[in-house]
Amino acid sequence: MAVLEILRYPDERLKSVAEPVAEFDQTFQDFIADLEATRQSAPGCVGIAAPQVGRSVRVVLVDVSTKPKITHHGHLALVNPEVTAWDGFTVGREGCLSVPDFTGNVIRAERITVEALDQFGGSVKYEMEGYEARAVQHEIDHLDGLLFLDRLVSRRSDLFRRKKYQKSGGEKG
Amino acid sequence: MDNWYMLALVGKDRPGIVARITGTLFEGGGNVGEASMTRLGDSFTVMMMVRFDGDKHALRALLEPVSQPLGLQLHIDNIDGRLHQHVEPDVRISVLGADRAGIVAQVTGAMAEAGLNICNLETDVGGSEAHPIYIMHIEGQALHGVDRLHDAAQALLDKGVEVTVSEIDALIG
Ligand SMILES: [Zn+2]
Numbered sequence: 001m002a003v004l005e006i007l008r009y010p011d012e013r014l015k016s017v018a019e020p021v022a023e024f025d026q027t028f029q030d031f032i033a034d035l036e037a038t039r040q041s042a043p044g045c046v047g048i049a050a051p052q053v054g055r056s057v058r059v060v061l062v063d064v065s066t067k068p069k070i071t072h073h074g075h076l077a078l079v080n081p082e083v084t085a086w087d088g089f090t091v092g093r094e095g096c097l098s099v100p101d102f103t104g105n106v107i108r109a110e111r112i113t114v115e116a117l118d119q120f121g122g123s124v125k126y127e128m129e130g131y132e133a134r135a136v137q138h139e140i141d142h143l144d145g146l147l148f149l150d151r152l153v154s155r156r157s158d159l160f161r162r163k164k165y166q167k168s169g170g171e172k173g
Numbered sequence: 174m175d176n177w178y179m180l181a182l183v184g185k186d187r188p189g190i191v192a193r194i195t196g197t198l199f200e201g202g203g204n205v206g207e208a209s210m211t212r213l214g215d216s217f218t219v220m221m222m223v224r225f226d227g228d229k230h231a232l233r234a235l236l237e238p239v240s241q242p243l244g245l246q247l248h249i250d251n252i253d254g255r256l257h258q259h260v261e262p263d264v265r266i267s268v269l270g271a272d273r274a275g276i277v278a279q280v281t282g283a284m285a286e287a288g289l290n291i292c293n294l295e296t297d298v299g300g301s302e303a304h305p306i307y308i309m310h311i312e313g314q315a316l317h318g319v320d321r322l323h324d325a326a327q328a329l330l331d332k333g334v335e336v337t338v339s340e341i342d343a344l345i346g
Contacts, residue, residue, distance in 0.1 A: 047346030067342065093262075093343040101257050103343045131344065138346045 001037040004053040009099045015145040018049075018056045020080045024121040032077055032119050036061055042097050047135045049142030052098050060139035064132045072132045078124075081116035081140055083109075092134055094148040104152040108134045177206070177254040178223050178232060184245035186217035193239050194219065201235040202226055206256050219245075224254065262292045262312035264319055266326075267337045272298055272305035280309065280329060280336060287325035288317030312341070 007014055021028065031050075039048040039061055047062040063075040088110030095103040111129040114136055118124050128136065138148060182194060191210055198205060208221035225232050229249050240247045266289070268280055277296065281289075291313040300306035315322050319340055326336040 042345070045345050047344075049346075062346070093341045095343050095345045097345065101259060103259075103261065131342070134344055135346050138344060 001033045003041045004034050004038045006038065006042075006052055006097050007054055009096075009147060009149065011098075013054055013056070014051060014098055014142070014147060016051070016056055017145050018051050018058045018143045020058050021117070024079075024117075024119070029119065031055065032059065032061070035059065036077075039063075045097060046131075047139045048097065049139045051142050051145075058143045060136070060143065062132065062135045062139055064135055067131055070131045071129065073126055073128065076126070076136075077119040078114065078116040078136070078139075079119060079121070081114050081136070081143075083112050083137070083140060084115050085113035087111040090130075090134075091153065092131075094134070094138055096138070096148055098142075099147060099149060104148065105154075106138075106148050106151045107153055108137045112137065175254065176225055176228070177252050178225060178229065179250045179252045180219065180221050180223050180232075180236075181248040182219040182240060182245045183216060184240075184243060186212050186215055187243065190217050190243055190245070191219070193243065194236070194245075197236060197239045198223060198225075203232070203235070206254070222252065222254070222256070260290075260292055260314065261343060262314060263341050264289070264313055264315045264322060265339050265341050266309075266311040266313070266322070267339075268307065268309040268311075268334065269337075270307055270335045272300075272307040273334075276307060276334060277309065279332075279334060281311075283325045283329055284311070284313075284322060287321040288315060289322060290314040290316055 035048055035050060035053060038053060039045050046064045046067070047060060050057045050059040058080045060078050060081060061076065062078070064070065064072045065074050086109040089107050090110045091105050091107050093103050094106045110133065111127070112133045113125065113127050115123070115125045141147065184190070195205060202225065204224040206222035206224060208219070210217070210219045210221070223232070229251065232249055233247065236247055266280075266284065268276065281291070289311075291311055293312045294309070296307070296309040298305050298307055319338065322338045326338045329336045
C-alpha cells in the first residue's frame with residue numbers, strides 16, 4: 001500500500017468528469033488499497049474520491065464511523081455510484097483534502113438512496129442520511145468535476161441559484 | 174517589505190464602491206487579503222486586510238482621492254498579516270423571532286458566560302415595520318463544550334427568546 005499524492009485546487013484534473021470502472025482486477029484492488037491508505041493518512045478525513053489522486057475513474061471511499069452519534073454503514077467503497085433518490089435538504093460545513101485551510105457552508109440532500117457496485121463488482125444499494133449522505137454527495141461531486149467551492153452558500157444561509165460559467169476558448173472538459 | 178493594514182470604510186451605499194476602492198489599491202501596489210464587505214441599512218461597510226509596501230500615510234494618500242468623493246469614512250490600522258490562521262467554528266447559533274429591545278445583548282451575554290467565542294455574527298430584520306422579524310446567525314467556538322450552550326439556550330427559551338444551538342462538524346473529504 002502506498003499513500004498517493006493529493007491534487008489541490010486549482011488543478012484542472014479536479015474539474016474533469018471521471019470514467020466508469022469496468023475492470024475489477026488485482027490492479028484495481030491495489031488501487032483501492034492505496035486510496036484507502038491515502039484517506040487514512042489525512043487527519044479527520046471521512047471520504048476520498050479517485051480524481052483527488054489524479055485517477056479519473058468513478059470510485060469513492062467513505063467512512064464516517066469515527067463520528068459519534070450518527071447512523072452509518074461503516075466503511076464503503078462505491079464504484080460507479082449513482083444517487084437515485086433525494087429527500088429534504090440541510091446546510092452543513094465542508095472542507096476538502098484538495099482545498100486546504102478553508103471550510104464553507106454547503107446545502108446537501110438530507111437523505112439519499114445510492115446504487116453502486118462494490119469493489120469486486122457486486123451490486124449494492126444504500127439508503128443513508130445526514131452526515132454520511134453529505135459525505136457521499138461530496139465525494140460523488142468529485143467524480144463529476146465539482147468541488148464544494150462550487151456549491152458554497154452565504155453564511156446568512158440564504159438559498160440562491162448560481163449561474164454555472166463555462167470557460168470560453170476551447171478548453172477541454 | 175510586508176506591511177499589513179486593516180482598512181475600514183463606511184459610507185452611504187452607492188454603486189461602484191468596491192470596484193473603485195479595490196481598483197485603486199491594486200493600481201497602487203496594494204494586495205487585498207481577507208475581507209468583509211456588506212450593506213447594512215443604506216450604508217455600505219468594508220473591512221479588509223491589505224498588504225502595502227508604503228507606510229500608513231502613503232496608504233491614506235493613495236485612497237483618499239477616491240474615498241472622499243464617494244463620501245466614505247476611512248480608518249487604517251497597522252496589523253500583523255496572519256493569513257491562513259482561520260479559527261474553525263464548531264457551533265452555530267440561530268435566533269429567530271419577534272424583534273425586541275436588547276436581544277443581541279441578552280443572547281450574546283448568556284452565551285459568552287457559557288463559553289462562546291464568536292467568530293462571526295450577522296443579524297437582519299425582516300417582516301414588516303409593524304411586525305418585524307428578528308434573525309441572528311452566530312458561528313463560534315464552544316470553549317466549555319456545547320452542552321453549556323444548550324443549557325444557556327434552554328434558559329433563554331424560558332425567558333421567551335427562541336435560540337437554536339447546533340454543532341458544526343466540518344466534513345473533510
Ligand atoms: Zn473533497
